[in-house]
Every structure is written in C-alpha cells, then in structure tokens.
Amino acid sequence: MSNTVVVTGAAGFIGRWVVRELLERGYTVRGLDDLSNGSHRNVAAFEDAEEFELTEGDVRDEETVSELFDESVDACIHLAAEIDVQESLEDPQSHFDSNVVGTQTVLEACRETETRLGLVGTCMVYDMDDSGSGIDETHPVKPASPYAASKLAVENLAEGYYHGYDLPVTILRPFNTYGPYQKTGMAGGVVSIFTNRDIQGEPLKIFGDGTQTRDLLYATDCARFIVEGTFSDEAVGEVLNAGTGTDISINELAEAIATGDTEITHVEHHHPQSEVQKLQCDPTKAKRVLGWEPEVSLEEGIGRLREWLRDEADA
Structure with a gap:
C-alpha cells in the first residue's frame, strides 16, 4: 500500500493544513489547485518534500483530475470550491460550475478507481433561523445563498454515488475555521x-x-477532523459536523x-x-464516531x- 491521497484545493487555507496533517501521518499527497484562491505561499513549506506534488489545474477538467488517480491512491479529500457567499449572490454561475461540475468530475474519477472520498462541505447548508442550542447533523437544511445551495447539491450528488455505486463517501461539515494562512x-x-x-x-x-x-474551530483541529473522517470506515455514508460546541x-x-x-x-x-x-455546532457525533475532539x-x-x-x- 503506497498510502497516497489526492487533495483538491490543496493550496487553499484549509487545504494546506490538510496536506500538512497527511504528510505528518506519512502519506504521499497529490495536490490539485488552480490557485484562484489558494497560493504557492500556502504550501511553500512542503514543496521540496518528495511526498508532495502540486498540480496546477482546474477541478472541472476531467483529464487533469483523472491523471491524479491510479491504483496507488487510497483516498481523495475534496476541498476545491468557490466559497464566497456574497460573490455567489452576484455570480451564481461560477459557484455552480466550480462546485457542482467540479465535484461531479471528482466523483467520476473516484468511481472509476473505487477511491474513497472525504467531501468537505459547509455548515452554511443548515437552517440558521432556528439553531437552538447547537446544530447537529439531523438539523434541517435551508441554503440561503447560491454558494450554500451548490454545496448542498454536491452532497446530494455524493450520496447518490454512495447509494448507487457503493462508493465510500463521507460528508464533512466543519464550522467557522480560522488560523494561520x-x-x-x-x-x-x-x-x-x-x-x-x-x-x-x-x-x-x-x-x-x-x-x-x-463557533470557531482552529485550523489544525479542522484538518485532523477531515483526515480522520475521510479514513474512518464507521463514517462512510455519514454526515459529520465539526466545531467546538x-x-x-x-x-x-x-x-x-x-x-x-x-x-x-x-x-x-x-x-x-x-x-x-x-x-x-453540536459535535457529539464526530466524538462518538471518530473519537475526535478539538484540542486548541x-x-x-x-x-x-x-x-x-x-x-x-x-x-
């Protein structure tokens, strides 16, 4: 087993912390980023490492994406997305293209190679009008922007691949993440x-x-959640929230x-x-399924x- 992971959006803020977490755990990482939001600066610390390779390309490009996948790949962590709520209200088409079309391309690459997928979603899909004492995974959804709608749409797509093709998919919804980079x-x-x-x-x-x-989650705690959620057999087919509570x-x-x-x-x-x-956030389920808790x-x-x-x- 070569322990290789494909990370889309690898040069973004959360992406770089996920790359770091994977490298520290001994994985080889194949990153993909079009650098529209991410940057070389974010991953400069890893660019000399033999175990890390960054491909500059678009997640919607089938050829670029499929070239990252082969029999040595154990998992894909899909972070590449347009993430600006206000921009999505002004230009909904670009969010649809990047988020929905991009995720469909990744799902197909995973299906063809039977690669497990950690799909990183967002807490913005939830109904925020009634968040009570903490939002758990059974909380009603109500996307209030084209951004949130596109993220919910790709979760449904991924669930379709889980039920329709038995593709191991886990949906991961971190709350507000902050930190260096x-x-x-x-x-x-x-x-x-x-x-x-x-x-x-x-x-x-x-x-x-x-x-x-x-609910503010530190970057290293978020990255640990994403990596552990992606590789957990118990989490396959599940939605998991991460926050401090x-x-x-x-x-x-x-x-x-x-x-x-x-x-x-x-x-x-x-x-x-x-x-x-x-x-x-109500992070009870992540603790129960993964044994994950924030540390910072x-x-x-x-x-x-x-x-x-x-x-x-x-x-």
Missing part, C-alpha cells in the same frame, strides 16, 4: 481580519450590532482580540440578508495566529 481581507475569516487589524493598530469593525455568534458573540470576540487602545466600532451591515445570527482553545488559537501574522509582517 487564512486571508485577512474581506474574503478572510473574522478572527484573522480582527487579529490582523489589531496588529496594524486599525479599528476592529463589527457589522451590525455584534450580537451574532460563531461553544459559540462566542462577535462583540466578545473583538474584546478578546483587541489590545492596548485598539478601537472597536460598529458599522452598517453591507448584506444583512445573508447574516447568520447564531452559529453553534480560542485563546490559544488567537495567540498562535497573532504570532504567525507578526512573523509574516516581519518577513
């Missing part, structure tokens, strides 16, 4: 944006009243990140219709991210 502009996550602004001495801008909450308001998050005399301001929300008021606290995660951003600024 995440973008710090508007396309980044709130933790990365706030921490970067605090380092720069700029005000932390909160959209709306700041009472909205998030605790949410924090954006106001409290800003207070936790702001240092010295960093100002915290509230600004009008530029797309209030897509705001999620409460986002809290929010305080520690912010500290690691701050140190990394400082080093980047000094580099």
Whole structure:
C-alpha cells in the first residue's frame, strides 16, 4: 500500500493544513489547485518534500483530475470550491460550475478507481433561523445563498454515488475555521481580519450590532477532523459536523482580540440578508464516531495566529 491521497484545493487555507496533517501521518499527497484562491505561499513549506506534488489545474477538467488517480491512491479529500457567499449572490454561475461540475468530475474519477472520498462541505447548508442550542447533523437544511445551495447539491450528488455505486463517501461539515494562512481581507475569516487589524493598530469593525455568534474551530483541529473522517470506515455514508460546541458573540470576540487602545466600532451591515445570527455546532457525533475532539482553545488559537501574522509582517 503506497498510502497516497489526492487533495483538491490543496493550496487553499484549509487545504494546506490538510496536506500538512497527511504528510505528518506519512502519506504521499497529490495536490490539485488552480490557485484562484489558494497560493504557492500556502504550501511553500512542503514543496521540496518528495511526498508532495502540486498540480496546477482546474477541478472541472476531467483529464487533469483523472491523471491524479491510479491504483496507488487510497483516498481523495475534496476541498476545491468557490466559497464566497456574497460573490455567489452576484455570480451564481461560477459557484455552480466550480462546485457542482467540479465535484461531479471528482466523483467520476473516484468511481472509476473505487477511491474513497472525504467531501468537505459547509455548515452554511443548515437552517440558521432556528439553531437552538447547537446544530447537529439531523438539523434541517435551508441554503440561503447560491454558494450554500451548490454545496448542498454536491452532497446530494455524493450520496447518490454512495447509494448507487457503493462508493465510500463521507460528508464533512466543519464550522467557522480560522488560523494561520487564512486571508485577512474581506474574503478572510473574522478572527484573522480582527487579529490582523489589531496588529496594524486599525479599528476592529463589527457589522451590525455584534450580537451574532460563531463557533470557531482552529485550523489544525479542522484538518485532523477531515483526515480522520475521510479514513474512518464507521463514517462512510455519514454526515459529520465539526466545531467546538461553544459559540462566542462577535462583540466578545473583538474584546478578546483587541489590545492596548485598539478601537472597536460598529458599522452598517453591507448584506444583512445573508447574516447568520447564531452559529453553534453540536459535535457529539464526530466524538462518538471518530473519537475526535478539538484540542486548541480560542485563546490559544488567537495567540498562535497573532504570532504567525507578526512573523509574516516581519518577513
């Protein structure tokens, strides 16, 4: 057994942490990324490793994708996707093409080679109007954007391959993930944006009243969940959520990140219709099926991210 894993979206934020997790576990990784959102910088630490190879290409290209698969491949972790909610509202076609057509291409490659698939979805597929005390996998779905709709569509496609062809598929839905290598502009996550602004001495801008909450998962915990979920025989055919099980308001998050005399301001929300008021995961099933639990606290995660951003600024 050669222990080779195909990772699509390998040079993205979560992708690079998944690659790192796999390499540390002794796997050989064949990465695919079109670098529209990911970058060589994200995977620079691995590019000299014999066990890592990055192919620059489009997940919708059947030839490019099929060339990554052969009898030595044990699994595919599919992360390549367009992930911007606001952009999907402005350009739904590109999200459909990348997410739905791209996933179909990956599913066909997996079917032809009988390769198990870890499909990385999103918590944004859930009905956010009634999230109660935590969202588990039985929670109703209600995609509120073309992005979320495309992600739910590909989960259904993958389930069709599981039931129709007996393809080993696991659907993995991490909640809000943050950490080093995440973008710090508007396309980044709130933790990365706030921490970067605090380092720069700029005000932390909160959209709306700041009472909205998030369940924040550190990048290494997310990567561990994705790898373990993909390889677990008990998880095949299942949907699994990953989060800490605790949410924090954006106001409290800003207070936790702001240092010295960093100002915290509230600004009008530029797309209030897509705001999620409460986002809290119930990760009970992942613990039961995988024995997985998050290890990095929010305080520690912010500290690691701050140190990394400082080093980047000094580099």
